[in-house]
Amino acid sequence: xxxxxxxxxxxxxxxxxxxAAAFAMRLMVRFAEAVGAPGFIDAKAAxxxxxxxxxxxxxxxxxxxxxxxxxxxxxxxxxxxxxxxxHPELFRGDGGLLTAGSRLMVAHxxxxxxxxxxxxxxxxxxxxxxxxxxxxxxxxxxxxANSVIGARTNRYGxxxxxxxxxxxRVPNYGLHLTENRRAxxxxxxxxxxxxxxxxxxxxxAVGHVIGRRCGERIPAIVGLPAATTEDDxxxxxxxxxxxxxxxxxxxxxxxxEAATLDDALQGxxxxxxxxxxxxxxxxxxxxxxTVPDGTPLSAVSLGTPHFSTTExxxxxxxxxxxxxxxxxxxxxxxxxxxxxxxxxxxAPLRAAGVTVVLDTCTYVTTIMRDLSGAVxxxxxxxxxxxxxxxxxxxxxxxxxxxxxxxxxxxVVRS
Amino acid sequence: MxxxxxxxxxxxxxxxxxxxxxxxxxxxxxxxxxxxxxxxGEITDRWHPQSGAILADRILVMxxxxxxxxxxxxxxxxxxxxxxxxGIVMLTRDAIVTVGAMVAVELYGVxxxxxxxxxxxxxxxxxxxRLTLEAGSEGAVIGFG
Numbered sequence: 001x002x003x004x005x006x007x008x009x010x011x012x013x014x015x016x017x018x019x020a021a022a023f024a025m026r027l028m029v030r031f032a033e034a035v036g037a038p039g040f041i042d043a044k045a046a047x048x049x050x051x052x053x054x055x056x057x058x059x060x061x062x063x064x065x066x067x068x069x070x071x072x073x074x075x076x077x078x079x080x081x082x083x084x085x086x087h088p089e090l091f092r093g094d095g096g097l098l099t100a101g102s103r104l105m106v107a108h109x110x111x112x113x114x115x116x117x118x119x120x121x122x123x124x125x126x127x128x129x130x131x132x133x134x135x136x137x138x139x140x141x142x143x144x145a146n147s148v149i150g151a152r153t154n155r156y157g158x159x160x161x162x163x164x165x166x167x168x169r170v171p172n173y174g175l176h177l178t179e180n181r182r183a184x185x186x187x188x189x190x191x192x193x194x195x196x197x198x199x200x201x202x203x204x205a206v207g208h209v210i211g212r213r214c215g216e217r218i219p220a221i222v223g224l225p226a227a228t229t230e231d232d233x234x235x236x237x238x239x240x241x242x243x244x245x246x247x248x249x250x251x252x253x254x255x256x257e258a259a260t261l262d263d264a265l266q267g268x269x270x271x272x273x274x275x276x277x278x279x280x281x282x283x284x285x286x287x288x289x290t291v292p293d294g295t296p297l298s299a300v301s302l303g304t305p306h307f308s309t310t311e312x313x314x315x316x317x318x319x320x321x322x323x324x325x326x327x328x329x330x331x332x333x334x335x336x337x338x339x340x341x342x343x344x345x346x347a348p349l350r351a352a353g354v355t356v357v358l359d360t361c362t363y364v365t366t367i368m369r370d371l372s373g374a375v376x377x378x379x380x381x382x383x384x385x386x387x388x389x390x391x392x393x394x395x396x397x398x399x400x401x402x403x404x405x406x407x408x409x410x411v412v413r414s
Numbered sequence: 415m416x417x418x419x420x421x422x423x424x425x426x427x428x429x430x431x432x433x434x435x436x437x438x439x440x441x442x443x444x445x446x447x448x449x450x451x452x453x454x455g456e457i458t459d460r461w462h463p464q465s466g467a468i469l470a471d472r473i474l475v476m477x478x479x480x481x482x483x484x485x486x487x488x489x490x491x492x493x494x495x496x497x498x499x500x501g502i503v504m505l506t507r508d509a510i511v512t513v514g515a516m517v518a519v520e521l522y523g524v525x526x527x528x529x530x531x532x533x534x535x536x537x538x539x540x541x542x543x544r545l546t547l548e549a550g551s552e553g554a555v556i557g558f559g
Contacts, residue, residue: 157486216506388460
């Protein structure tokens with residue numbers, strides 16, 4: 001596969017925008033060859049997940065770009081890092097990681113990236129718009145941008161996201177092209193379990209199923225409740241991208257490229273139709289917990305992906321009443337935290353003993369104080385990753401069940 | 415059929431290099447992030463059927479990639495430390511795997527070739543005990559044994 005280069009690409013390769021841009025463009029040309037992209041288009045924005053420390057290679061790559069005089073050419077947001085830079089005392093890992101992880105985050109700021117440090121950049125002022133061509137990393141952000149907003153990005157990852165930001169160019173393949181955004185699989189929900197009072201668990205169950213069963217194929221989901229919120233779709237996308245390689249879904253009647261099922265399918269027939277019964281949904285949710293009801297808890301962890309202002313608006317009233325018996329952590333962004341303070345919501349959170357974690361997240365780094373018992377979450381993504389990352393048992397439940405369980409000190413359900 | 419079973423097959427180069435070693439066939443796609451410990455090369459995804467297996471010095475045979483985009487860094491770090499696979503054979507193109515291997519060779523000069531095999535050759539690849547990879551800019555050859 002040969003890649004056709006525009007004048008802008010040749011300028012970049014020739015060093016017209018500096019040595020770092022030339023290095024980044026060389027890597028992107030090889031990447032474009034590897035993925036079969038015919039050429040490049042302008043990127044309007046980038047979101048970088050390379051600021052999470054995975055070892056020496058993370059730092060070596062960014063320091064190499066800085067040494068070459070690198071600077072991002074488009075507005076570029078940052079995903080979570082390893083450290084809460086606002087509350088570094090929360091970090092419980094080793095000092096070497098604290099130093100290297102902090103340096104990695106600051107080195108990205110030196111490249112001109114905005115210190116958003118959130119996995120939900122779509123719920124900040126940097127939210128992209130319908131039709132924008134962007135270079136985004138972080139699997140949950142990718143699926144949200146494509147599905148809920150209708151911005152266009154492939155699954156960029158560490159290194160390529162930053163190379164796109166440094167060059168301002170993105171390879172024109174995959175989900176940047178309309179024809180590749182067509183649904184291939186239809187997922188039909190007939191009914192929801194009547195005991196589920198909000199759309200949260202249903203969306204997590206559907207997300208888990210499409211992750212397991214759709215692979216990289218784009219599903220069109222039919223039958224989600226009309227009351228499904230943006231935050232429910234965020235949870236759906238996050239677990240689908242954890243359990244599978246889903247980069248985009250359509251929710252018919254809810255997402256912008258799926259006003260009708262026919263729109264989502266772009267007029268073609270689906271390859272497969274998956275029907276989910278009430279029992280399928282119940283069983284999927286049950287299997288997200290590794291422990292039975294009644295198990296003692298060490299902590300409740302919320303905000304994976306980062307909690308939005310509207311999610312806090314649901315949480316704060318639930319906290320009125322007896323103080324939780326176990327630690328409650330909520331991960332969110334600096335921008336949402338500022339909004340909380342402006343609304344005076346930080347006081348009830350503090351009164352309830354809630355630890356608000358910024359810049360990072362409770363399953364990518366060592367923050368939770370006590371991991372001797374199980375951890376409960378309303379996040380399918382957390383339930384998926386925490387057993388492997390943190391070596392803990394998890395219980396999954398709705399937001400209300402998480403708060404009730406935090407008070408009881410054990411897993412309880414309404 | 416023993417003669418044809420030992421015949422090398424052609425593949426597409428995603429990342430150049432040479433490698434040989436015992437084959438390790440992933441039964442399900444693996445997310446390197448959250449699923450591979452770069453310090454040890456162990457599969458740590460508890461949901462994965464091969465959880466606990468070690469990928470070091472193996473030729474990894476995997477249909478497709480999966481999961482978090484942070485997988486590129488974990489793979490590159492594992493290659494840098496020598497705990498990662500020595501080569502990777504895939505059935506579908508995967509940007510996360512390709513880039514991880516590409517960065518390891520750019521920054522450290524340690525190569526982990528990545529090649530794309532044809533669907534018709536897949537049954538032989540998943541049955542192989544040992545594989546050799548020779549991946550150059552013109553194309554790749556996968557040998558058995």
